[in-house]
Amino acid sequence: MVTHAKSPDLTKTWAFLTKRQVFDLIRKNLVVNLEQGLHARPASVFVRAANAFQSEIRIGKGDKLTNAKSILGVLSLAIAKGQEMILEIDGPDEEEAASSLEQIILSKEV
Amino acid sequence: MGNASFVIVSHSKKLADGLIQLASQMAGPSVHMVPAAGLGDELGTSATDIVSAMETCPEDGAILLFFDLGSAYMNCQMALELSPPAIRDRSWIVDSPLVEGVIASSVVASMGLSQEEVIAAAEEAYHIRKVAE
Numbered sequence: 001m002v003t004h005a006k007s008p009d010l011t012k013t014w015a016f017l018t019k020r021q022v023f024d025l026i027r028k029n030l031v032v033n034l035e036q037g038l039h040a041r042p043a044s045v046f047v048r049a050a051n052a053f054q055s056e057i058r059i060g061k062g063d064k065l066t067n068a069k070s071i072l073g074v075l076s077l078a079i080a081k082g083q084e085m086i087l088e089i090d091g092p093d094e095e096e097a098a099s100s101l102e103q104i105i106l107s108k109e110v
Numbered sequence: 111m112g113n114a115s116f117v118i119v120s121h122s123k124k125l126a127d128g129l130i131q132l133a134s135q136m137a138g139p140s141v142h143m144v145p146a147a148g149l150g151d152e153l154g155t156s157a158t159d160i161v162s163a164m165e166t167c168p169e170d171g172a173i174l175l176f177f178d179l180g181s182a183y184m185n186c187q188m189a190l191e192l193s194p195p196a197i198r199d200r201s202w203i204v205d206s207p208l209v210e211g212v213i214a215s216s217v218v219a220s221m222g223l224s225q226e227e228v229i230a231a232a233e234e235a236y237h238i239r240k241v242a243e
Contacts, residue, residue, distance in 0.1 A: 044136035044217050051221050064242040071136070071217040072210055072235055076242040 026089040026098045030105045037080040038105070045110045047071045049100055055091025057101070068101070114219045114228045115142040115167035116212060119155055119177040119186055123148035129212055137216035142167055146189075155182040160189035164197055172225035173201040174215070176232070178208050206232035210240075 034042045050057050050068045059068040061083065066073035068087070079085050085105070089097050104110055116133075120126040126147035134143055146163035149156055160175065167173045175186045186203045193201065202225075204211060211232035218231040 040132070041135050044138075044220075047217060048221055061242070066242060070214070070231075070234075070238065072214050072238040073242075075213075076238065076240060078242075 024090075024094070026087075026094045028087045028098060028102060029084055030087060030102060031084050032079055032081055033106045033108055034081055034104075034110065035108050037083075038074060038077070038085070039080075040075075042104075042110050043074045044071060046101065046104050047074055049104055050097070053089075053091070053093045053097040053100075055089050055094045055097050057090075057097060058086075058088040060086040060088070113141055113168075113222065114172040114174050114215075114225050115144070116216060116219075117160060117163045117167070117173060117175045118143065118145050118147060118208075118212065119160055119175055119182045120145070120147040120208070121153045121155055121178055121182060125178065129209060132209075133212050133216045136213060137220040141216050141219045142171075143212075143216065155185045157185045157188035157192060160185055161192050164189065164193060164201060171200070172228070173197065174225075174229065174232070175201065175203045176206065176208055176212050177203070202229060204229055204232045206235050210235035210238070214238075 032038055036042055038046060047069060057068040058065050059074060059077065060066065061077045061079050064077060066077060068074060087098065087101060118126040118129055123145065126145035130143045130145060144163045144166055146155065146160040148154065164173050177183050177186050183203065190198050190201055214235050215228045215232035219228045
């Protein structure tokens with residue numbers, strides 16, 4: 001039997017991670033179903049919806065990640081219909097935000 | 111205070127009209143946007159046209175003046191001087207890229223946020239890359 005000289009105290013590490021909310025961040029990969037893509041008008045609908053929540057919300061495509069509450073940020077991603085995007089939500093109302101924003105992304109039209 | 115109004119001061123009437131068409135599509139009908147652009151059929155801006163445009167804005171909200179280039183700024187300043195205090199005291203000239211600034215801040219205005227946040231969104235447009243990094 002192999003014994004370690006000293007096993008690390010993991011409880012402290014876990015407490016630290018939980019505090020940083022590493023585990024309760026919502027991360028979703030979605031394929032955009034919007035007929036016009038996440039451009040002009042649909043993008044503004046999305047950004048208005050995102051701003052209704054307190055949570056920190058990021059949207060990304062590929063390795064780019066930006067603030068989902070900023071219209072210019074969302075437009076800069078130029079996400080077209082059928083493309084995959086990432087949604088990262090962290091905060092007290094993250095569940096509601098995730099379902100509300102997912103609904104927009106998966107709609108054909110908004 | 112009600113929603114902020116936007117006065118688009120541009121040398122070109124077509125430029126102002128096109129920008130208002132685009133921004134209105136994104137911000138929706140609740141945000142008042144009005145052009146003060148061109149000199150008849152010629153290119154140019156006029157302080158009195160800007161004042162007239164400001165007078166059409168709803169009485170209970172901030173008025174934000176966005177301009178395209180150089181001398182349009184001078185005419186915005188002159189328009190503020192020519193306006194009665196009741197209008198001047200709730201008007202701001204916004205220093206931002208014209209297209210991005212108007213779009214960013216009109217979308218923020220459509221959410222009913224404060225005029226400070228509306229102006230901040232426009233000025234922030236200088237720092238947001240057009241192509242995501």
